Amino acid sequence: MSTRIAKPAARMRKQPRQARSIATVEAIIEAGARVLSELGWAGFSTNKVAEAAGVSIGSLYQYFPDKLALVEAIRRRHFDHVLSVISEAAADEKPLRQFARELVRGMIGAHSIHPTLHQVLLDEAPGDRGSRAAHASFQTRYLEHYTAAVAQYRKRRKDTETMARVLSSAIEGVIHNAARRNMLDTPELQKQLIELISAYLSGGRAT
Amino acid sequence: MSTRIAKPAARMRKQPRQARSIATVEAIIEAGARVLSELGWAGFSTNKVAEAAGVSIGSLYQYFPDKLALVEAIRRRHFDHVLSVISEAAADEKPLRQFARELVRGMIGAHSIHPTLHQVLLDEAPGDRGSRAAHASFQTRYLEHYTAAVAQYRKRRKDTETMARVLSSAIEGVIHNAARRNMLDTPELQKQLIELISAYLSGGRAT
DNA sequence: ATGAATGTGAGTATCCTGTTTATATTCTCG
DNA sequence: CGAGAATATAAACAGGATACTCACATTCAT
Numbered sequence: 001m002s003t004r005i006a007k008p009a010a011r012m013r014k015q016p017r018q019a020r021s022i023a024t025v026e027a028i029i030e031a032g033a034r035v036l037s038e039l040g041w042a043g044f045s046t047n048k049v050a051e052a053a054g055v056s057i058g059s060l061y062q063y064f065p066d067k068l069a070l071v072e073a074i075r076r077r078h079f080d081h082v083l084s085v086i087s088e089a090a091a092d093e094k095p096l097r098q099f100a101r102e103l104v105r106g107m108i109g110a111h112s113i114h115p116t117l118h119q120v121l122l123d124e125a126p127g128d129r130g131s132r133a134a135h136a137s138f139q140t141r142y143l144e145h146y147t148a149a150v151a152q153y154r155k156r157r158k159d160t161e162t163m164a165r166v167l168s169s170a171i172e173g174v175i176h177n178a179a180r181r182n183m184l185d186t187p188e189l190q191k192q193l194i195e196l197i198s199a200y201l202s203g204g205r206a207t
Numbered sequence: 208m209s210t211r212i213a214k215p216a217a218r219m220r221k222q223p224r225q226a227r228s229i230a231t232v233e234a235i236i237e238a239g240a241r242v243l244s245e246l247g248w249a250g251f252s253t254n255k256v257a258e259a260a261g262v263s264i265g266s267l268y269q270y271f272p273d274k275l276a277l278v279e280a281i282r283r284r285h286f287d288h289v290l291s292v293i294s295e296a297a298a299d300e301k302p303l304r305q306f307a308r309e310l311v312r313g314m315i316g317a318h319s320i321h322p323t324l325h326q327v328l329l330d331e332a333p334g335d336r337g338s339r340a341a342h343a344s345f346q347t348r349y350l351e352h353y354t355a356a357v358a359q360y361r362k363r364r365k366d367t368e369t370m371a372r373v374l375s376s377a378i379e380g381v382i383h384n385a386a387r388r389n390m391l392d393t394p395e396l397q398k399q400l401i402e403l404i405s406a407y408l409s410g411g412r413a414t
Numbered sequence: 415a416t417g418a419a420t421g422t423g424a425g426t427a428t429c430c431t432g433t434t435t436a437t438a439t440t441c442t443c444g
Numbered sequence: 445c446g447a448g449a450a451t452a453t454a455a456a457c458a459g460g461a462t463a464c465t466c467a468c469a470t471t472c473a474t
Binding site for chain 2: 163195
């Protein structure tokens with residue numbers, strides 16, 4: 001139900017063993033997400049993150065070999081969360097409107113804590129060492145869910161993947177824009193976003 | 208038809224008088240847009256811009272008092288362009304589908320040269336000295352056009368402004384996403400985006 | 415109580431940044 | 445032509461920020 005997924009041990013210099021250090025690592029990642037969301041990649045410095053986490057810079061480097069490893073950990077955590085939200089909304093067949101409602105609710109929830117983290121992660125933060133493993137794999141699974149949903153509600157075979165891309169990026173655009181002006185929890189916005197999804201997927205038929 | 212709007216003389220240290228210097232200023236702004244789009248705000252440095260423009264750093268400071276004035280000039284130019292596109296698409300009453308087609312065509316065109324400039328300008332680049340004049344004024348006029356369009360095709364009085372915001376940010380989201388993966392000129396994408404707009408604005412009736 | 419795990423933060427070594435300035439080149443116009 | 449204005453050049457500067465290390469202090473598990 002939440003984000004409890006076995007951590008595949010992101011590339012770390014040392015594995016935290018005691019409860020204390022686990023909390024430290026968690027605090028660093030959390031603070032990192034906050035800094036990234038609030039200051040963007042340009043303002044994301046290791047010293048700043050350590051300070052925001054209430055931890056010495058030395059502790060940070062005890063677990064993360066370098067800046068990139070930290071971003072990667074943040075990315076992994078956030079993407080896993082978002083993925084679980086979509087996965088849940090698209091699970092077992094439900095009426096279109098309910099799917100839209102749950103999807104919107106989940107996506108907004110996932111963006112409420114660090115409103116612009118998602119965009120920063122996608123647009124500004126550099127990919128992990130060319131491999132782009134986490135990034136690409138996320139994008140793939142992300143789109144798979146949307147594609148499945150589109151296929152379910154739109155019988156038309158053609159353009160299914162394009163539709164999935166359009167749908168997902170439209171939703172992200174709306175949410176990102178709302179996040180920028182602190183309007184994520186405006187009810188009319190949620191309603192209209194649901195409307196948008198329904199209208200597009202029902203493709204001209206009444207909702 | 209293009210971007211020929213009288214330049215209100217953005218804050219400059221010195222007005223270019225000869226043809227030579229006008230070309231220089233133009234080259235600087237153009238290069239600035241390129242750098243901003245390709246490297247983001249984090250990679251946007253005056254020296255880099257000067258080099259990209261094939262101009263010495265000194266020339267840059269002859270006309271722009273500081274870094275921010277340059278961004279402001281870039282912003283003004285880009286926003287004016289985008290605004291003229293929307294304005295034209297929303298002009299005189301046309302059938303919904305035609306409006307959607309022209310809007311999509313124009314917006315994609317406006318993003319083709321510097322694909323991610325728009326987003327960088329909105330998300331990363333700092334606003335102009337608190338006043339936020341150009342920025343806010345742009346946003347206002349931008350939304351006005353969308354609101355007018357929504358009001359025209361959607362008879363429902365309520366939520367008109369919210370709908371305009373949802374519509375505009377959805378479009379931007381799709382275009383931005385496509386720009387990121389160099390798919391701006393994919394025809395199916397354009398088609399689906401038109402579909403999205405039509406479906407949302409026709410609100411459940413057949414397109 | 416002892417060694418391992420964890421935490422500290424001043425310090426280092428770069429690298430870059432925005433901007434100025436003194437000088438050189440090119441234009442305008444009488 | 446030639447003189448003063450406009451324009452262009454790039455070396456240099458001062459300052460700040462950056463990612464990261466290291467020698468040491470503290471706290472844990474056993």
